[in-house]
Amino acid sequence: MKAMLKRILGKGCASLGFARLADRLGPGRFTVLMFHRIVDGPTLRASANAPLMLEEGLFRDMAETLASECRCLPLTEAMAWAGTDGASVRPVVALTFDDGYGDFRDKAFPILRRFGLPATMYLPTGFLDEEDRFFWWDAVEAFFSSRPEKGRFDAAGLPAAFADAVFALAVDPGPDKVEAFIRGPLRRLAPRDRARFVDRLAPPPVRRPAMLDWDAVRELAATGLVEFGAHGVTHPLLDEVDLEPALQEVATSKRRIEEETGRTVTSFAYPSGCVPPYHRQMLARAGIGLAVTTRFGGNGAATDPLLLRRVDARLCLAGETFDPSYFLAVCSGCLDWLHGTKEA
Numbered sequence: 547m548k549a550m551l552k553r554i555l556g557k558g559c560a561s562l563g564f565a566r567l568a569d570r571l572g573p574g575r576f577t578v579l580m581f582h583r584i585v586d587g588p589t590l591r592a593s594a595n596a597p598l599m600l601e602e603g604l605f606r607d608m609a610e611t612l613a614s615e616c617r618c619l620p621l622t623e624a625m626a627w628a629g630t631d632g633a634s635v636r637p638v639v640a641l642t643f644d645d646g647y648g649d650f651r652d653k654a655f656p657i658l659r660r661f662g663l664p665a666t667m668y669l670p671t672g673f674l675d676e677e678d679r680f681f682w683w684d685a686v687e688a689f690f691s692s693r694p695e696k697g698r699f700d701a702a703g704l705p706a707a708f709a710d711a712v713f714a715l716a717v718d719p720g721p722d723k724v725e726a727f728i729r730g731p732l733r734r735l736a737p738r739d740r741a742r743f744v745d746r747l748a749p750p751p752v753r754r755p756a757m758l759d760w761d762a763v764r765e766l767a768a769t770g771l772v773e774f775g776a777h778g779v780t781h782p783l784l785d786e787v788d789l790e791p792a793l794q795e796v797a798t799s800k801r802r803i804e805e806e807t808g809r810t811v812t813s814f815a816y817p818s819g820c821v822p823p824y825h826r827q828m829l830a831r832a833g834i835g836l837a838v839t840t841r842f843g844g845n846g847a848a849t850d851p852l853l854l855r856r857v858d859a860r861l862c863l864a865g866e867t868f869d870p871s872y873f874l875a876v877c878s879g880c881l882d883w884l885h886g887t888k889e890a
């Protein structure tokens with residue numbers, strides 16, 4: 547949607563009153579915002595993974611509006627509020643961050659603390675425990691930004707069309723092209739082929755972006771503003787994994803966080819939003835009562851707590867700028883009809 551149209555819609559909703567509009571959507575409605583990385587402008591502009599990033603100035607503007615115009619609750623409290631009280635004159639919002647990148651501590655948390663905003667961070671614990679473990683999208687970005695020689699890539703055993711896409715990238719590895727490759731051919735590759743491909747790409751000295759370490763996790767947990775949720779050990783796409791190994795992933799990531807923080811983990815984020823058909827059984831056995839997806843929309847008392855919807859914070863921008871009215875219109879649910887069931 548065009549930025550101009552978003553601003554007009556935001557103004558219209560503001561003049562009608564967000565609270566009145568939200569109230570018509572039913573009591574107990576809350577929005578879960580989804581973030582990944584908060585970074586500076588040059589990092590964002592140079593990255594092939596910009597869809598996972600929000601520029602820190604925009605995040606600060608968002609946080610200021612959340613603090614003054616919304617009621618921000620930890621996710622567990624937002625769900626409890628929806629089921630018991632459910633009344634609020636301000637939009638109720640819970641903030642979530644996925645994947646455990648180090649910029650959460652350096653960029654996001656100082657802003658959260660300044661405005662007193664609680665948040666949940668979902669940790670793929672294997673990435674904190676093993677320094678050479680890469681997300682596949684980071685491995686691909688690091689590899690191609692090093693301007694690899696064609697001969698450095700071993701295509702043996704991979705589909706010919708995929709190998710062609712890789713060779714094309716090696717010749718012209720602009721961030722946009724790498725981004726399209728990550729979201730297209732690489733995402734569609736069979737899981738075993740994808741793992742094999744990434745393993746070949748990411749030997750040292752290619753460095754991954756900094757992740758949180760356990761000292762930082764304990765410090766953040768001790769502030770009382772940040773709760774941690776499970777996100778698997780290896781960030782597996784669960785629709786490609788059977789129940790028993792998936793359960794191991796969930797239970798182990800939950801246990802590792804509990805060992806390190808001394809706090810019970812109650813929520814889970816499906817890696818890359820993939821909900822497997824056995825999700826209920828898996829989460830019941832792991833002792834998880836809340837789970838967030840990447841399905842777009844708001845939540846209420848009647849929402850399945852194992853299939854909570856979220857809104858990608860980047861969708862709340864008007865183009866590349868922050869417009870408070872449009873942001874509040876999305877957070878209060880006034881524009882749910884516009885987005886339909888679009889995946890974030």
Ligand SMILES: [Zn+2]
Nearest residue numbers: 644645817818
């Ligand atoms: Zn993730």
